[in-house]
Amino acid sequence: MAETTNSPMAETMEKPPKDIESEDEEEQTFESLGLDGRLIRALNKKKIDKPTPIQQVAIPLILQGKDVVARAKTGSGKTFAYLLPLLQKLFTLEPKNKLAPSAIVLVPTRELSQQVYTEVSSLIELCRVPLKVVQLTSSMPAPDWRTALAALPEILVTTPACVKKCLSDGVLQPTSIDESLEILVLDEADLLLSYGYEGDIKALTPHIPKRCQCLLMSATSSDDVEKLKKLILHNSYILTLPEVGDIKDEVIPKNVQQFWISCSARDKLLYILSLLKLELIQKKVLIFTNTIDMGFRLKLFLEKFGIRSAVLNSELPQNSRLHILEEFNAGLFDYLIATDTSKSKENEDNGESSIEPKKSRKHAKHKADSEFGVVRGIDFKNVHTVVNLDMPQSAEGYVHRIGRTGRAYSTGASISLVSPDEMTIFEEIKSFLGDDEKDDSNSIPPFPLLTKNAVESLRYRAEDVAKSVTKIAVRESRAQDLRNEILNSEKLKAHFEVNPRDLDLLKHDKALSKKPPAPHLRDVPDYLLDATTKEASKTVKLARAAMGNTNPARRHGFKRKSKKNKDPLKTFTAEGHKRARRGGMKREGKDGNGNHRQKKRKT
Numbered sequence: 001m002a003e004t005t006n007s008p009m010a011e012t013m014e015k016p017p018k019d020i021e022s023e024d025e026e027e028q029t030f031e032s033l034g035l036d037g038r039l040i041r042a043l044n045k046k047k048i049d050k051p052t053p054i055q056q057v058a059i060p061l062i063l064q065g066k067d068v069v070a071r072a073k074t075g076s077g078k079t080f081a082y083l084l085p086l087l088q089k090l091f092t093l094e095p096k097n098k099l100a101p102s103a104i105v106l107v108p109t110r111e112l113s114q115q116v117y118t119e120v121s122s123l124i125e126l127c128r129v130p131l132k133v134v135q136l137t138s139s140m141p142a143p144d145w146r147t148a149l150a151a152l153p154e155i156l157v158t159t160p161a162c163v164k165k166c167l168s169d170g171v172l173q174p175t176s177i178d179e180s181l182e183i184l185v186l187d188e189a190d191l192l193l194s195y196g197y198e199g200d201i202k203a204l205t206p207h208i209p210k211r212c213q214c215l216l217m218s219a220t221s222s223d224d225v226e227k228l229k230k231l232i233l234h235n236s237y238i239l240t241l242p243e244v245g246d247i248k249d250e251v252i253p254k255n256v257q258q259f260w261i262s263c264s265a266r267d268k269l270l271y272i273l274s275l276l277k278l279e280l281i282q283k284k285v286l287i288f289t290n291t292i293d294m295g296f297r298l299k300l301f302l303e304k305f306g307i308r309s310a311v312l313n314s315e316l317p318q319n320s321r322l323h324i325l326e327e328f329n330a331g332l333f334d335y336l337i338a339t340d341t342s343k344s345k346e347n348e349d350n351g352e353s354s355i356e357p358k359k360s361r362k363h364a365k366h367k368a369d370s371e372f373g374v375v376r377g378i379d380f381k382n383v384h385t386v387v388n389l390d391m392p393q394s395a396e397g398y399v400h401r402i403g404r405t406g407r408a409y410s411t412g413a414s415i416s417l418v419s420p421d422e423m424t425i426f427e428e429i430k431s432f433l434g435d436d437e438k439d440d441s442n443s444i445p446p447f448p449l450l451t452k453n454a455v456e457s458l459r460y461r462a463e464d465v466a467k468s469v470t471k472i473a474v475r476e477s478r479a480q481d482l483r484n485e486i487l488n489s490e491k492l493k494a495h496f497e498v499n500p501r502d503l504d505l506l507k508h509d510k511a512l513s514k515k516p517p518a519p520h521l522r523d524v525p526d527y528l529l530d531a532t533t534k535e536a537s538k539t540v541k542l543a544r545a546a547m548g549n550t551n552p553a554r555r556h557g558f559k560r561k562s563k564k565n566k567d568p569l570k571t572f573t574a575e576g577h578k579r580a581r582r583g584g585m586k587r588e589g590k591d592g593n594g595n596h597r598q599k600k601r602k603t
Ligand SMILES: Nc1ncnc2c1ncn2[C@@H]1O[C@H](COP(=O)(O)OP(=O)(O)OP(=O)(O)O)[C@@H](O)[C@H]1O
Pocket: 048, 049, 050, 051, 052, 055, 072, 073, 074, 075, 076, 077, 078, 079, 080, 218, 219, 376, 377, 378, 379, 403, 407, 408, 409, 596, 597, 598
């Protein structure tokens, strides 16, 4: 479908945007979309039985061979929207002696590459079809690329930089790509250029054959997506969900309730402790910090109160990061503290960038990884609450953090702790989202369940403990954790090559401090709790039980549709049993209504 870059067809014939909302009127099923029975059965085994809106529109078009640009909000199921028709097309492809893959999926980060690879492998296994998929990363030695590609896989999942390297090292021949490539996918397209892949993509485009079907998936629209469209696609269907116009709806899933808490920077540890210790938020919880030190400070602080958590940041070795994600997704721990550092100048030489000199890469081996992508596109399973301990630097960053909850048909909540210094960015975020004081459904209200009294009851203990988490303690823990994880990483690598199913062996939420938490800090004594807080906590627990969230095994099952109304954030305020200022149901659209989540354990 696509022309090459120098085609005279470039920049022409863009089809008008499709109105997805109107197509969504009648209930679609995977059968009615024309999906192969094997894929439908595979989806059923994953407890997925109804296509999401973007899947409803994208799948038939992709099956028809159209080039598609799909823009849909975070967690809307874009991966299956392209993977399912891609696999179906490969099922029916004439077997030829192809020297290059028939399908290439380009993603911006190694984490995403692993995620997509796992998803494709699992579908292939469930469908019992003889298709092969490989994943290549720039950190692999060139002989490994050769070995992987010598198996003649039908699908290659990788980053643009890696493809360019394969081309320049002669591991992939341009003529083979020209003969073989049928489908090219640019996933998280809005991120590819910002990760510095423009040159790498340009190196590939002249070799993309005209018949190759090109798909571009993204969560937001940006100049970068436009640029890529011009570079790769020339006769595409543009799918936007929902239609441009309602900016807020465009970016934040309707099934996520957003709240904020005003507090001083100094009190942030006290507030997060109150939220967790008084059980006012639902698990699993993903907490964002802006610096790695703050992540460790929080971990050490919570540890003193008997709350175990794991940290995830760009400094950790890749194996460990992937493993932490696997364990969190599998429900082995409930609190993950993520530092979503953006690509910084000092890190640039440790990524997939193909121009990097070998020496600097070696030197930067354990420095922060510029290809690390905690926020964008990573599918954290069953996160109910996202907490911004530090506010993100941009509105876009906010959207992608919040997008880690409320994925597909599940519900979620977010709480931002906003200090006076962060009010400017908070205002920017609100205006980006179209926060409207007069329209309840468009605002970020204060979190209703945490009272001043409840916070003050914990102040003395929190401040006392916070003092003991000194800069030196943080630095030591950070170094120790890194040492542990490097060791883990080496062990993981060797061990998992032989025993790929033994991923449960290593725990990442281990205590960092040598002393166990003092018994009196583990539990909050009854006399410290006021009646309102007790009631709020009880309601949250009830809601958790009603939603099947009480234990990991249940968490991996379905949530009942009718139970969602029991979410206390929609029915309770700390002042009493008044309905919360912003009724969640009001915001629920057709798409956000179902409660059945897909919960799968990665193997
Ligand atoms: N039809 C469906 N029904 C239920 N769950 C689904 C469906 N399709 C996908 N999912 C699940 O929804 C979650 C989010 O999907 P996915 O990662 O594809 O979202 P996304 O749109 O790519 O999000 P992001 O923009 O953040 O990358 C995944 O866990 C996926 O397995």
